[in-house]
Amino acid sequence: MKFLIESSVLQKLKPQIQELLTLLKTTIESKQPIYIRHHADADGYTAGIALERVLVPLIGAQHKRERDVSLYFQRLPSLTPYYSYEDATRDIQNFLRTAEQFSTKPPLFLFLDLGSGPENIPSYHKVKIYGAALAVIDHHPADEHITPLTEVHINPHLIGSTYDYSAGMLCAEIGNLLALEIKNLPEQNFAFIAAxxxxxxxxxxxxxKKYMSLASHKGFSKEFVQQVAKAIDYEAHILGPTSGRELVQDLLGKDEKKQHKHLALIEKQLEKLFKAQLTTCLHYAQIEEKKHFSYVKVPIEDVLSSRNAYPPRGKAIGIVQQHFNDQGKKAITVGVGKSSFNFRASTEIEKFDVHAFMDLCKKKVPYAQINGGGHRVAGSVTFVAAAKEEVENLLDEYVGGL
Ligand SMILES: [Mn+2]
Incomplete structure (x- = not known):
């Protein structure tokens, strides 16, 4: 097995990767459809695109008519960071209808950049009732009940690695291995996709770092890689629950002419959008100077130009926080919504912890349906709208006590 780079993580994942390669080959040979579901962000898209680039030609080789490929391959983003019960329901209806019309088998689902957490379990049971099989390639913490439900479960957490790999990096490696099976496949730049x-x-x-340096050897500078990453994040937002088909393939270089034109167009728009959002957020922010940091509250739902505005809440709060960081100030920035808070904080504020605040809320307002997560200094908490005042008071107290 020849990987793009040397990595102990990949070495340890070898048995599962081999299992997946075998599974994909037998699935395609037996004319079982493959449905990809990936998270609707840049990592999810790169993961999906890396596999699409090899699965489509492999599936095409099994079918005489080109249009048959669309019966046997599908890729769709998931707006939730897990496979929701609603998405599972839609997918089942979709493959049952296809089966009725074209006598196709229930598909093999590939879940990318999502799928390892416990919230996926009901959806997995549901698609399995209707005869589908599933495999997961994810890099989020893995629940112990997931692997038994899958044909293959590839996740660095299962071999003791936590944040060395993104889903797109894993899928670029798998795509690269499958590419060896395809004759006359043009260069796919999997290292660039991983980067x-x-x-x-x-x-x-x-x-x-190894993927970045491989990509730069192939002529993709760090700045270019960053530009593409930002552009895909933006397009993912615009696409919502639709796949983007060739459009995202082109952003990742399938058609370089279109890619460069599109990147230039997106860059101009993003510059404007980010500047406008920062100005509005700062204007309406309520800033309280604490002893060691600024406590910044942004009425997030009132400062977005529409419900589907870009940058969305989390990112908007991120640029406000960045604004304070750039001035050398420490800050806790909170996007206050009717039933959610988005958090960003300077890492130097050591006592601040989104999870600690969440635990406090669960204890003090156990009837508020507190949910959420993320990292210590970047995350979100949701609650029922009726509890907003109580939760906000708890936040003021919590921040005041830091
Ligand atoms: Mn990811």
Whole structure:
């Protein structure tokens, strides 16, 4: 097995990767459809695109008519960071209808950049009732009940690695291995795809650096990789629950002419959007100077130009936080919504922890349906709208006590 880079993580994942390669080959040979579901962000898209680039030609080789490929391959983003019960329901209806018309088999689902958490379990049971099989390639913490439900479960957490790999980096390796099976396949630049993915997901491992340097040897500068990562994040937002088909393939270099034109167009728009959003957020922010930091509250739902505005809430709060960081100030920035808070905080504020605040809320307002997560200094908490005042008071107290 020849990987793009040397990595102990990949070495340890070898048995599962081999299992997946075998599974994909037998699935395609037996004319079982393959449905990809990936998270609707830049990492999810790169993961999906890396596999699409090899699965489509492999499936095409099994079918005489080109249009048959669309019966046997599908790729769709998931707006939730897990496979929702609603998406599972839609997918079942979709493959049952196809089966009725074209006598196709229930598909093999590939879940990319999502799928390892416990919230997927009901959806997995549901698609399995209707005869589908599933495999997961994810890099989020893995629940112990997932693997038994899958044909293959590839996740660095299962072999003791935490944040060395993004889903797109894993799928670029798998895509590269499958590409060896295809005659006359043009250069797919899998290292570049891996680099874009790791950049988008802020991976900082040795492996990430290796993909970046491989990509730069192939002529993709760090700036270009970053530009593409930002552009895909934006397009993913615009696409919502639709796949983007060739459009995202082109952004990743399938058609370089279109890619460069599109990147230039997106860059201009993003510059404007980010500047406008920062100005509005700062204007309406409520800023309280604490002893060691600024406590910044942004009425997030009132400062977005539409419900589907870009940058969305989390990112908008991120640029406000960045604004304070750039001035050398420490800050806790909170996007206050009717039933959710988005958090970003300077890492130097050591006592601040989104999870600690969430635990506090669960204890003090157990009837508020507190949910959420993320990292210590970047995350979100949701609650029922009726509890907003109570939760906001708890937040003021919590921040005041830091
Ligand atoms: Mn990811």
């Amino acid at each position: 874009v993915s790791g950049t988008a997901d802020k991976v900082a491992s040795e492996e990430y």
